Amino acid sequence: MPGAIYAEGLVKTFGDVKALDGVDLDVPEGTVLGLLGPNGAGKTTAVRCLTTLLRPDSGKLTVAGLDVLKQPNEVRRSIGLSGQFAAVDEYLTGRENLQMVGQLYQMKARAAKARADELLDQFNLADAADRTAKTYSGGMRRRLDLAAALVVSPPVMFMDEPTTGLDPRNRQMLWEVIKQLVSGGTTLLLTTQYLEEADHLAHDIAVVDHGKVIARGTSDQLKARTGGERVEVVVHERDHIEIASEVLRGFGKGDTTVEEHTRKLTVPVTGGAKLLAEVIRDLDTRGIEIDDIGLRRPTLDDVFLSLTGHLAEEKTEENGADTTPDTKDRKQKKEAAK
Ligand SMILES: Nc1ncnc2c1ncn2[C@@H]1O[C@H](COP(=O)(O)OP(=O)(O)O)[C@@H](O)[C@H]1O
Numbered sequence: 503m504p505g506a507i508y509a510e511g512l513v514k515t516f517g518d519v520k521a522l523d524g525v526d527l528d529v530p531e532g533t534v535l536g537l538l539g540p541n542g543a544g545k546t547t548a549v550r551c552l553t554t555l556l557r558p559d560s561g562k563l564t565v566a567g568l569d570v571l572k573q574p575n576e577v578r579r580s581i582g583l584s585g586q587f588a589a590v591d592e593y594l595t596g597r598e599n600l601q602m603v604g605q606l607y608q609m610k611a612r613a614a615k616a617r618a619d620e621l622l623d624q625f626n627l628a629d630a631a632d633r634t635a636k637t638y639s640g641g642m643r644r645r646l647d648l649a650a651a652l653v654v655s656p657p658v659m660f661m662d663e664p665t666t667g668l669d670p671r672n673r674q675m676l677w678e679v680i681k682q683l684v685s686g687g688t689t690l691l692l693t694t695q696y697l698e699e700a701d702h703l704a705h706d707i708a709v710v711d712h713g714k715v716i717a718r719g720t721s722d723q724l725k726a727r728t729g730g731e732r733v734e735v736v737v738h739e740r741d742h743i744e745i746a747s748e749v750l751r752g753f754g755k756g757d758t759t760v761e762e763h764t765r766k767l768t769v770p771v772t773g774g775a776k777l778l779a780e781v782i783r784d785l786d787t788r789g790i791e792i793d794d795i796g797l798r799r800p801t802l803d804d805v806f807l808s809l810t811g812h813l814a815e816e817k818t819e820e821n822g823a824d825t826t827p828d829t830k831d832r833k834q835k836k837e838a839a840k
C-alpha cells in the first residue's frame with residue numbers, strides 16, 4: 503500500500519529545464535521524509551506538484567490516499583503547506599492572519615483567536631502580533647508563514663525549506679514544533695539544504711540533484727557512505743602519536759588513520775560532542791599535549807561529493823550568477839553615493 507505521500511515517475515519540465523526527471527517517493531504514514539538537495543535541485547517543484555499548485559508533465563501522485571491530479575480539492579483539504587509561496591496577507595496583522603486561517607478551516611472565532619495567540623507566543627511573534635505583516639522582517643514573515651501552516655494539524659504537511667532565513671534560536675524552536683507535530687501523527691515532507699536538519703528531523707532522507715533522487719536512506723546510512731562522524735587530533739609531539747593512537751582506539755568505531763608528517767590522527771566515532779569531551783580528558787590524563795582536536799561531521803557537501811563527485815556548491819554559483827550584476831550594481835551605487 504502506498505504511503506501518505508506517494509510519487510511515481512514524477513516529471514516536470516520548464517522549457518528546456520527538466521526540473522524533475524522521474525522522481526519516486528514513498529512516505530509511510532506518521533513519518534518524516536527529508537528531501538535534501540542544493541539550490542535548483544527540484545525540491546520546490548516536487549512540493550508544488552504534490553500540493554496541487556503545479557501540474558506535472560507525467561507521474562502518479564497520491565496524498566493521504568487521494569489522487570492529486572483527479573481530486574485536487576480533496577487533497578488541498580487534507581494538507582498543510584508552508585513555503586516561499588504560502589499566503590501571508592501583507593495588509594493584515596500577524597494575529598489577523600492566523601485567525602483568518604482558523605476561520606478558513608471553520609474554527610469558531612474564539613477557538614481561532616486562542617490558537618492564534620498560542621502560535622504567536624510559540625513563534626516569538628507576540629510583540630509584533632498587532633502590526634501588519636508588511637512591517638515584518640524576512641525572518642518574522644517566515645515564522646508567521648510557518649505558524650499559519652500549523653493553525654490546524656492536518657494529516658499531511660509539506661514544509662519547503664522551513665528554517666532557511668531563521669536565526670539559530672528560532673530554528674531550534676521550529677525543530678521542537680515539528681517534532682511535536684509529528685508525534686501527534688502527522689506525515690511530513692520537509693525540504694532542506696542542510697544535512698544537519700534532515701538528520702535531526704527526518705526518518706528517511708532522499709537526496710535530490712538535477713531533478714533525480716540520487717540516494718536515499720536514513721541519515722546514518724547516508725553518513726556511512728561518506729565516512730561518517732570522526733574525531734581528528736593533532737598531537738604536539740611526534741613521540742606521542744603511538745599512545746594517542748591507543749587512546750583513540752578505545753573510543754573509535756573503526757581503524758585510526760595516522761598522518762605522520764602532520765601528526766594528525768583520525769578515527770571514526772559515534773557519540774558526538776560528549777564523546778569528544780571524553781577523548782580530550784583521556785588524552786589530558788595521559789599527558790598528551792594536543793595542538794588541535796575536533797569533531798568532524800559529514801556535511802551536505804561531503805554527502806554530495808561522495809555521491810556525485812562534485813560539490814553542492816558548484817550549482818549555487820549558477821544561481822548566484824543572476825544576483826551578481828545586482829550586487830555589483832548596488833556596490834557601484836554605494837561608491838557613487840560617497
Ligand atoms: N517557474 C519556473 N520557470 C522556469 N524554470 C523553473 C521554474 N521553477 C523552477 N524552475 C527551474 O527548475 C529547477 C528546479 O527548481 P526548484 O524546484 O525551485 O529547485 P529547489 O527548490 O531545489 O531550489 C531549477 O533549474 C529552476 O531554475
Ligand SMILES: [Mg+2]
Pocket residue numbers: 545546547662663
Ligand atoms: Mg526551493
